[in-house]
Amino acid sequence: xxxxxxxxxxxxxxxxxxxxxxxxxxYALTAEGDPNICAVEGEDFIVAFxxxxxxxxxxxxLEILRQHTDKPVKYLVLSHYHAVRVLGASAYxxxxxxxHENTKLLIEERGMQDWASEFGRMPRLxxxxxxxxxxxxxxxxxxxxxxxxxxxxxxSLILEYCxxxxxxxxxxxxIPKQKVLFAGDLVEAAAALYTGxxxxxxxxxxxxxxxxxxxxxxxxxxxxxxxxxxxxxxxxIEQTRGFLTGMIDKVGEVHKRGGTVKEAFExxxxxxxxxxxxxxxxxxxxxxxxxxxxxxxxxxxWPRIWTDERDQEVWDKLQD
Numbered sequence: 307x308x309x310x311x312x313x314x315x316x317x318x319x320x321x322x323x324x325x326x327x328x329x330x331x332x333y334a335l336t337a338e339g340d341p342n343i344c345a346v347e348g349e350d351f352i353v354a355f356x357x358x359x360x361x362x363x364x365x366x367x368l369e370i371l372r373q374h375t376d377k378p379v380k381y382l383v384l385s386h387y388h389a390v391r392v393l394g395a396s397a398y399x400x401x402x403x404x405x406h407e408n409t410k411l412l413i414e415e416r417g418m419q420d421w422a423s424e425f426g427r428m429p430r431l432x433x434x435x436x437x438x439x440x441x442x443x444x445x446x447x448x449x450x451x452x453x454x455x456x457x458x459x460x461x462s463l464i465l466e467y468c469x470x471x472x473x474x475x476x477x478x479x480x481i482p483k484q485k486v487l488f489a490g491d492l493v494e495a496a497a498a499l500y501t502g503x504x505x506x507x508x509x510x511x512x513x514x515x516x517x518x519x520x521x522x523x524x525x526x527x528x529x530x531x532x533x534x535x536x537x538x539x540x541x542x543i544e545q546t547r548g549f550l551t552g553m554i555d556k557v558g559e560v561h562k563r564g565g566t567v568k569e570a571f572e573x574x575x576x577x578x579x580x581x582x583x584x585x586x587x588x589x590x591x592x593x594x595x596x597x598x599x600x601x602x603x604x605x606x607x608w609p610r611i612w613t614d615e616r617d618q619e620v621w622d623k624l625q626d
Contacts (some may be wrong), residue, residue, distance in 0.1 A: 313427035329484040349457025351380035362396030362434035385490030387412040389424040395442040405444035408475030468516040470510035475626025487522035495530030502594035510550035593624040
């Protein structure tokens with residue numbers, strides 16, 4: 307049998323990027339399953355949501371955004387700590403970088419290891435990696451909720467913590483006036499979930515319940531297409547929940563009977579594959595997902611740190 311390429315290391319094809327205008331001054335850039343990125347105009351400033359993996363990748367996004375607005379970026383909001391979301395921050399020249407207090411903690415605890423890990427897993431996202439000046443450290447953190455008045459008649463942008471999910475520090479950005487929700491990686495629209503740093507039991511229950519309670523009319527997930535309409539938004543949230551509960555069921559069955567993590571991986575892949583296997587990064591994510599969930603069943607609450615060495619060890623044990 308042909309050995310599978312590690313994670314997304316062989317995925318080097320260029321993805322088509324699409325700018326979508328979701329409302330007056332509300333922008334999202336999607337890219338065929340690559341990480342999504344968003345921005346919201348205030349009266350005389352911009353709030354950017356996500357930073358991308360490198361300053362070069364961030365500048366490419368800003369060049370597209372500048373075709374529509376020349377307002378300065380006042381706030382850069384990080385939905386969570388993963389390297390592909392945060393290391394391009396220096397390109398924005400933002401007045402403040404905002405994140406949840408757990409995201410700040412995680413960057414300090416494991417930011418360097420995560421950088422090396424993600425560069426090895428998905429090198430294509432790191433355009434001109436030599437331009438990264440170092441770790442991104444938020445200077446404005448909060449615990450539950452933060453409101454940013456947008457000025458004029460634009461209303462406010464609400465940043466909120468919905469509970470532990472994709473990581474310990476994921477936040478969403480909610481625009482009540484337009485009913486638009488930027489959900490980060492708490493929801494994926496037809497893209498596989500990465501759960502290697504997740505809290506599966508919290509995420510699949512209370513956290514997604516809170517995301518659903520916004521009753522958004524438009525949802526931008528971490529990857530995949532923009533979702534429009536209440537029914538389709540709810541379906542995307544439930545699709546995400548279904549991925550998580552499917553994992554919990556299959557890994558839990560094997561763990562309970564004293565099986566191995568390899569058996570849990572194979573059972574989970576067989577179960578999820580028919581419905582989710584065609585989604586971007588499904589094969590990439592699943593070994594890391596199952597290992598983390600196995601750890602949770604073992605009673606390991608705080609996720610173990612992924613290093614490039616541990617990545618390869620888990621991949622070789624499960625995926626090959």
